Amino acid sequence: MLWTTIVLALREIKRNVMRSFLTILGIVIGVGAVITLVTIGGGATAQVQQQIASMGSNVLMVTPGKRLGPGQSSNTPLFKVSDGEAILRQVSSIAAVAPVSSQSIQAVLGNENWSTSVTGSDNEFFRVTNRPIKTGRKFSDSELRGGVAVCIVGETVYKKLFGGQASLGGNIRLEKLSCQVIGILEAKGQNTMGMDQDDIVVIPLRTYQRRISGNQDVARFQVSVQQGASTEKAQQDIRLLMRERRHLSQSDDDNFNVMDMKEIANMLTGTTQLLTELLSAVAAVSLLVGGIGIMNIMLVSVTERTREIGIRLAIGALESEVLMQFLVEAVVLSSLGGLIGIVAALAGSVWLASVLRVPFVLNAGIVVIAFLFSAAVGVIFGYFPALKAARLDPIEALRYE
Amino acid sequence: MAINHTENQPLIELQGVTKVYGTGQAAMHALRGIDLRINEGEFVAVMGPSGSGKSTCMNILGCLDTPTGGIYHFKGIEVGKLTRTQRTRLRRFYLGFVFQGYNLLNRTSALENVELPLIYRRVPAGVRRARALKTLETVGLKGWESHTPGELSGGQQQRVAIARAIVTEPAVLFADEPTGNLDTARSREIMDLLSGLNRDRGITIVMVTHEQDMATYAKRIVHFLDGLVAVDKQNGGTT
DSSP states (O other): OHHHHHHHHHHHHHHTTTHHHHHHHHHHHHHHHHHHHHHHHHHHHHHHHHHHHHTTTTTTEEEESSSSSSOOOOTOBBHHHHHHHHHHHOOOOEEEEEEEEEEEEEETTTTEEEEEEEEEEEEEEHHHTTEEEEEEOOHHHHHHTTOOOEEEEEEHHHHHHHHHOTTTTTTEEEEEEEEEEEEEOOOBOOOOOOOOOTTTTTHHHHHHIIIIOOSOOBBBBEEEETTSSSSSHHHHHHHHHHHHHHTTTTSOOOOOEEEHHHHHHHHHHHHHHHHHHHHHHHHHHHHHHHHHHHHHEEEEHHHHTTHHHHHHHHHHHHHHHHHHHHHHHHHHHHHHHHHHHHHHHHHHHHHHHHHOOOOOOHHHHHHHHHHHHHHHHHHHHHHHHHHHHTTTTTHHHHHHO | OOOOTTTOOOEEEEEEEEEEEEEEGGGGEEEEEEEEEEEOEEEEEEEOOSSHHHHHHHHHTTTTTTOOOEEEEEETTEEEGHHHHHHHHHHHEEEEEOOTOOOOOOOOOOOHHHHHHHHHHHOOOOHHHHHHHHHHHHHHHHTOTTTTTGGHHHHHHHHHHHHHHHHOOOSSEEEEEETTSSSSHHHHHHHHHHEEEEEEHOOEEEEEOHHHHHHHTOOOOOEEEETTEEEEEEEEEEE
């Protein structure tokens, strides 16, 4: 019985290719849009998480001021190198502390001129930020202590200035400072905010202080916590230590920030997720509109086929059989629409993911939900018009024009 | 459904059947009390002017419509007491229909149209196909099986409709103006086909027509007038 009905329904669909195609178009687009957006959104979120993980695990960032980034109030005291040494010495679970100061600068080699950023730090910088040196070497102790003019460049700077030619030992000019290139960093690509992380020149902190900034300040510390140790505990310890060192009384607020990468990650993924949800909501509306489209066409097609229903009833089809045929037709059509939508969405997502350079993360849940929704639309909107027609007296249905 | 049909019982028996459309002042009395008996193997032509109730009577006989009053016995069963589903089963297993407008499924091949009633009878695909092909051959449409109604002439479409009606080997074939849309030559072919089926296969045929020429093919002619049976005679002599 069911098999016969399915065969009948498939015949009808095949017989009316154009009508069938128009019926499912809305569902195809709706299902496709929802799945594509959710997949790409998921990919973007995963990418943010990956990049944050690659920034170094268990990393804390200690910055002066009350907020992350620029815009600190002017009277906030900055850090000194000794603050970092105190953190390393007095907080037990700390693995490494890298003092970091940086600013943008013009780098020059011969006729080549490139605007980049210079970072003053020490060898811990490479460890904490998880950036190994590809060729060349780290800074030597004497270079760090003596503030010697040596530098390690990122991939982008290397390509722009040297055109990719091997040239360790050569000199580049950072404004008035001429420094010898002793190493090249491994490429890392763009960060979450779309900034090129390879557009960087690293010099010893002391060199930076003496020759570039002209003061003894350190803009921030990047701290890595020992494997297995609690980041929250380390965060809390650093906070207490810094309060003490900065002579804050009980009533004073912190005039510095100790941020966990997880917090930064949450902040960033939160934005991506919100965006994904918004776009998915828009796509869900299009799915709903697709459903209404199916309803309209079902309604019209059943009305148009009233005479066919009359013929079937007259030659001995039961009301339930006619109903079942229409129901199966509707479900097959909308499921087909759902399937085509899924296939299109997967193909589209794979393509979009490669264009947008985000990983392809399949969300099986949304695929199932979108498919069930399309099938449900078919059942609901196929059932009621067909029920109305199948309940007619055969002779009335036959007379229908 | 138990069928207690005996030899001396008529196949069809109408007793005081009435049909009223609408209610109150607007009520239209299509049938005012029809008494009619049709035995197995008869070929009855129902005639009468437009609005005399002949089509309404036919639809009631074919269980496509229900009477307002009176009793209808088919093979001894009181049809009025059957449920909708039971009436459908009656149509499925005992009745065949041929309409003036052919009423074939569009965009559907002749073969598939003829197979349709067998599908509802749960006849297995192989048998179904064989029977449909054979029946199409009987009505003279061998070689036209894969054509859709749009590709067939009116006469051919009516043959497909007849094939569809008789493929189930029904007890009664109801034909409502089967030649109404056809020219004289095609009409004669259809009538020859019908009387052949009645003669050779013993299929009872009840046919509505308003053409005297076509009625002469029948063995018995019933005249309707204003919702009543006016004349009921054997072809060639009054009973």
